[in-house]
Amino acid sequence: MTWLVGGALAAGCAPPHASLPSPVAAAAPSCLIQADSAGAPRRVTAVFADSAGAERARSAGTLETPVWLDCEGRAHPGLAAAWSRDSTGRFWTLELDAPADHGSDPRWTASSLAATWRAGAPASEALRLSGVESLLPLDERRLVLGFSSAHADLPPLFADPALGIPRAEPLPTTLAARASDGDLRDALDGGADLVVSADPALLDYAARRPGLTETPLPWSRGYVLLVPAGRSFGGAIPTDTSVFRAGLARDAVRADARAAAAPFWWEAAGACARARPEAGAGTSSAITYREDDATARELAERLVALAGADGLAARAVPSDSFAAVLRRGGERAYVVAVPIHALVPCRALADWPAGASVIPLVDARDHAILRRGTPPLVVGWDGTLRSAAAMAPPPSP
Amino acid sequence: MSFRTRLFIAFGATVLLPLGVLALGVRREMAGRLTAENARRADAAVSALRDELGRESADIAARLATLASQLAGDNRFRLGVVNGDAQSRRGLLDLAGGAMRAAGLSLLQVQDSAGRIVSSGHFRNEFDRAEPELPLTLAAEGDTPVLVRARTPDSSLVALTRVDSLRVAGRRFTLVGGTAIEERLRGQLARDPELSLRLVYPRGPATPAVGGSVVSELALPFLDLLPTAGASLDTARVIITQSGATLSALRRSLDLWFLAALGATLALALGLAAWWSSRISRPLTSLAEQTAAIDFDRLDQRFASDRGDEIGALAGVLDAMTERLRQGAARLRDAERRIATGDLARQVNHDIKNGLVPIRNVLRHLAQVARDDPASLARVFEERRGTLDSSLQYLDTLARNYARLSPASRGGKCDVNAVIEEVVRGVPSGHGELATELAPALPPVLADPLVLRRILENLVSNAVDSVSGNGGGEVVVATERLDPPAGALVRVTVGDTGPGMNRAGLERAFEDFSTTKEGGTGLGLSIVRRLVLDLGGTLRIETAPGAGTRAIVELPARAAPSADGSPT
Structure with missing residues (x-):
């Protein structure tokens, strides 16, 4: 598997080579997943163990970004049917897709797209943090973006959901995704085409049921320990050794996990961190994690067990308030799930407490359980699943 | 302190003291009984708590024995112990959690012979930590x-x-299992809301203290596995307290009710006491006031009462006494009148004789001249005619003076101020200053205006004469209204700044025909006193040598004189 755009993802805030990881291990699964007996394209009912996965899948079906990256980093046409760069690598031209060709809203032109990006806070912030200095529509279909630094390969910014435009109408092959509200085995037995989970008990159950195929998805998220500036944590714990990380992945976490593997995209984002305000000192003695993240809980509990400090405890924070708690930085430490890849690293860092130490722990991945007859699916750069039928072949270089 | 106040206090105390003693007694008795009952309940609860601890301990031991038996035959456990692969190890790590929940325990650890945790139910990820002191301590404590x-x-x-x-x-593996005890113990005591439980550990936070008194205390071996505790066996105390809230609430309620009863009784008792003491003392006060008003000239007080009690009897006695005094005074006045009449007759006889003697002598002289020298009769008559005229004038004056002693009385409403103004107008000027200070809206008196005029003429004349003979001075005639309980009065005061009188002079002033004035008859004050008495009033003289004289007449405002001179 080769990341075609790997070297340029962090343009504007870090050295080009630091944005996307280097090509993942050769044993990584293919981006295309399908059941033993794949069916014709149709709407796929999908159930996710967590709400974030379901939300990403729904967004993938309703938002169209300029380009789409698969799990190997290959760029596929989205709003843009083709792209090119000038000889300096600083100016990139997007040629918008013809409406009839790809189902995009026919009203979108280069001018309206530029105006929408400038007006929308997430888009304008993503452009700014990625070093975009100018947006120039050449005509109705061509839009030129000027970067502050040269990009030899396609800037990953073009695949960022912040630049996504809502489709006029969902694709007929869009995943009907929802989060589980109970036992995922009920979803399997209820006829769901796809169930995404990391629960080994569920995988074991699925293996004993006929007509189901289980496939591991790519490593999509990592777990890190964030220690806010001025706080110390577990000096006796060898958190920086691969043995320690491997022990966590093997024994402490019940999901499919491995020791966190370098390089880490945040290590190249120092300029972003310096631009953010310092967090206030806290008095909490808790290792905090997001309430609905079982892997984060298990890691926090293991760290508590090993630290042996009096009063240190693991504490769950409701999912809807976890981001705010994390930004305040008042806890002793946080166990946080982060994406393996970050298209706009500076924006991803904005939710972390300023000046926090980042200790990588484990990488984790989900497994997809497919029912026989389910149409083939493609895994995106962030683990998002979408119907293979909705994919256009990547343009010729 | 008045009789009424004493009565009031006595009545209040009679009601309040027994009620207060009753309240204290009931409160004390109730508190004693409740305290004893609470002590019995606490003892029973503590005994049940000890039994519960023993039962629970035995139950935990039985469940651990069952778990040990099951784990010995469990392949997953054996594979986790024997195999070193990740799947078997993961199964071993998860094993204690499932076993703990299935056995209904709150704590479960599986340790190897070195004291290393191989699986933990209450803290899944504490595996590989060493806690050898835990099974060793528990084993040493036995049951x-x-x-x-x-x-x-x-x-x-x-x-x-x-x-x-x-x-x-x-x-060899050890199983350490247990159940969370605090909530269980509290649940045991929850049946009795009065009792509460507090666990006090050698280190670390104790459950917060609650109000109430300690009724019992249990000591239990305690092993603290927190990082800073040192994992040595110590003693924890289970302290059972009794809030006493029910007792306090009952006492408060009782106090409130007794205070309410006491307040109501107090208000009622004091009201009754005030009413009753007032009712009892009022006739006595009235009798005292009436008795104080009795005077020789004021015997018109009536004590008659229809009460049949002691106060009625006392009123009857006083009424009879007053009646006797009234009769005695009437007899005395009658006697005085008879004496005065006899004296007057003798005086008239004497005076007429005195007047007739010169006449008789003149007539005898004229008869002798007519018989012996008729020619000189006319001359002698002229010579003696002056004697005759003088005697006749004397007799005429005498007759007019005596005529004044028996005035014809004519009753009716009489304006005292009008009579005074008329009298003052008739006083010739040049005899000192004469002034009036008349009270407005003075009620009329029942009297003959002529009689009242005679009274005032006499008094004013005496006062004017007094200051005239003293080289000048001031005479003031004043009126005022008095409202004693016995009835309204009109007081007339005639004061002068004359020489005044000593006691002997004052006593003589009321005697008939006693006068210090030239040409006076000596009947003025005597007549005035009789006339005032006839009108049902009083007359008194306040005088001292050099301090002037004040004649004070008090007449009933609405009393008509009766035939015998007493007011009706």
Whole structure:
């Protein structure tokens, strides 16, 4: 598997080579997943163990970004049917897709797209943090973006959901995704085409049921320990050794996990961190994690067990308030799930407490359980699943 | 202190004291009984608590024995122990959690022979930590229940704990299991809302103290596994307190009700006491006031009462006494009148004789001249005619003076101020200053205006004469209204700044025909006193040598004189 755009993802805030990881291990699964007996394209009912996965899948079906990256980093046409760069690598031209060709809203032109990006806070912030200095529509279909630094390969910014435009109408092959509200085995037995989970008990159950195929998805998220500036944590714990990380992945976490593997995209984002305000000192003695993240809980509990400090405890924070708690930085430490890849690293860092130490722990991945007859699916750069039928072949270089 | 006040206090105290004693007695008795009852309940609860601890300990031991038996035959456990692969190890790590929940325990650890945790139910990820002191301590305590404070991922847990062991694949493992005890103990006591439980540990936070008194205390072996505790066996205390809230509430309620009853009774008693004491003392006060008003000239007080009690009898006695005084005064006045009449007759006889003697002598002289010298009769008559005229004038004056002693009385409403103004107008000027100070809206008196005029003429004349003979001075005639309980009066005061009188002179002033004035008859004040008495009034003289004289007449405002001179 080769990341075609790997070297340029962090343009504007870090050295080009630091944005996307280097090509993942050769044993990584293919981006295309399908059941033993794949069916014709149709709407796929999908159930996710967590709400974030379901939300990403729904967004993938309703938002169209300029380009789409698969799990190997290959760029596929989205709003843009083709792209090119000038000889300096600083100016990139997007040629918008013809409406009839790809189902995009026919009203979108280069001018309206530029105006929408400038007006929308997430888009304008993503452009700014990625070093975009100018947006120039050449005509109705061509839009030129000027970067502050040269990009030899396609800037990953073009695949960022912040630049996504809502489709006029969902694709007929869009995943009907929802989060589980109970036992995922009920979803399997209820006829769901796809169930995404990391629960080994569920995988074991699925293996004993006929007509189901289980496939591991790519490593999509990592777990890190964030220690806010001025706080110390577990000096006796060898958190920086691969043995320690491997022990966590093997024994402490019940999901499919491995020791966190370098390089880490945040290590190249120092300029972003310096631009953010310092967090206030806290008095909490808790290792905090997001309430609905079982892997984060298990890691926090293991760290508590090993630290042996009096009063240190693991504490769950409701999912809807976890981001705010994390930004305040008042806890002793946080166990946080982060994406393996970050298209706009500076924006991803904005939710972390300023000046926090980042200790990588484990990488984790989900497994997809497919029912026989389910149409083939493609895994995106962030683990998002979408119907293979909705994919256009990547343009010729 | 008045009789009424004493009566009031006595009545109040008679009601309040017994009620207060009753309240204190009931309160004391109730508190004693409730306290004893609470003590019995506390003893029973503590006894049940000890039994519960023993039962729970035995139950935990039984469950651990069952678990040990099951684990010994469990392939997953054996594979986790024997195999080193990740899947078997993961199964072993998850094993204690499932077993703990299935056995209904709150704490479960599986340790190897070195004291290393191979699986933990209450803290899944504490594996590989060494806690050898835990099974060793529990084993040393035998069947005695031991409290263990163990870490959990998010806090700590205090559990009643027992230990068991098993052998698998030739290796010995210990099982430490327990149940969270605090809520269980509280649940045991929850049946009695008066009792509460507090666990006090050698280190670390105790459950917060609650109000109330300590009724019992249990000591339990305690092993603290928190990082800073040192994992040495100590003693925890289970302190049982009794809030006494029910007793306090009952006391408060009782106090409130007694205070309410006391207040109501107090108000009623004081009201009754005030009413009753007033009712009892009022006739006595009235009798006292009436008695104080009795005077020789004021015997018109009536004490008659229809009461049949002692006060009625006293009123009857006083009324009879007053009646006797009235009769005596009437007899006295009658006697005085008779004496005065006899004296007057003798005086008239004497005076007429005195007047007739010169006449008789003149007539005898004229008869002798007519007989002896008729020619000189005319001359002698002229010579003696002056004597005759003088005697006749004397007799005429005498007759007019005596005529004044028996005035014809004519009753009716009489304006005192009008009469005074008329009298003052008739006084010739040049005899000192004469002034009036008349009270407005003075009620009329029942009197003959002529009689009242005679009274005032006499008094004013005496006063004017007094200041005239003293080289000048001031005479003031004043009126005022008096409102004593016995009835309204009109007071007339005629004061002068004359020489005044001593006591002897004052006594003589009321005697008939006693006068210090030239040409006076000496009947003025005597007549005035009789006339005033006839009108039902009083007359008194206040005088002292050099201090002038004040004649004070008080007449009933609405009393008509009766035939015998007493007011009706």
